[in-house]
Amino acid sequence: GLIRVREFIMKDLYSFDIDEEGLDISYNKMLNAYQNIYARCGLPVLLVEADSGAIGGKDSHEFMITTDTGEDEMIHCPNCDYLANAEKAQSTKEKLPDEELLPLEEVATPGITTIGGLSDFLKVPQNKTLKVVFYIADEEFVIAVIRGDIEINEVKLKNALHCVELRLANEDEVKKAGLVAGSASPIGVSGIKVIADDSITSGANFVAGANKPDTHIKNANYPRDFKIDLITDIAKAKAGEECPRG
Numbered sequence: 001g002l003i004r005v006r007e008f009i010m011k012d013l014y015s016f017d018i019d020e021e022g023l024d025i026s027y028n029k030m031l032n033a034y035q036n037i038y039a040r041c042g043l044p045v046l047l048v049e050a051d052s053g054a055i056g057g058k059d060s061h062e063f064m065i066t067t068d069t070g071e072d073e074m075i076h077c078p079n080c081d082y083l084a085n086a087e088k089a090q091s092t093k094e095k096l097p098d099e100e101l102l103p104l105e106e107v108a109t110p111g112i113t114t115i116g117g118l119s120d121f122l123k124v125p126q127n128k129t130l131k132v133v134f135y136i137a138d139e140e141f142v143i144a145v146i147r148g149d150i151e152i153n154e155v156k157l158k159n160a161l162h163c164v165e166l167r168l169a170n171e172d173e174v175k176k177a178g179l180v181a182g183s184a185s186p187i188g189v190s191g192i193k194v195i196a197d198d199s200i201t202s203g204a205n206f207v208a209g210a211n212k213p214d215t216h217i218k219n220a221n222y223p224r225d226f227k228i229d230l231i232t233d234i235a236k237a238k239a240g241e242e243c244p245r246g
Ligand SMILES: [Zn+2]
Pocket: 077, 078, 079, 080, 081, 082, 243, 244, 245, 246
């Protein structure tokens, strides 16, 4: 089988085009050249949309071959040619129906610190909860909010925050920020950057943390109850979602 090579050999190529149109032509020429090479080698490569990484830029592709011993994940659509590295794949996530907004209501949740536990305890589906994850982005404490049934894609988060280094905040850093791990939410938070996945903009009446131990809040609604500095797609795309190409 073929796996991602451990020795990283890099080749740079600059096109010196004078505009984006020319760049697109050059880019496609290179793409064709590689596809021809792979075809002649008998390798059935897939052209996969990829994250550009630290170098940045608009378009980036990887050539991949599916194998059981592979080390990367790609998301593909069975109905069209959409194919993207899981790091990059756009998440369309299930949209939730609108509901009449109910008033905030505090509820005791003794010992409950996970979305799974919260969902079981209050008998609400995970997609009716809000999950909060704490990060340190280039020294800055940041709160990321996402619907409870979806995972955060840290590559997308890093790109959205335009930071060089991103890591999970540790227990001390969370405490210092005045937040409670397991019962946190953006409600009432100020002076901390809050970034959210666009999943929180569909549906209503979410269960969120109350920012005090063993307590959650029912019927949290954006933008009625909390502020977000930046809303974008920071979700891991999942199998079964609608194709981003519609
Ligand atoms: Zn498709």
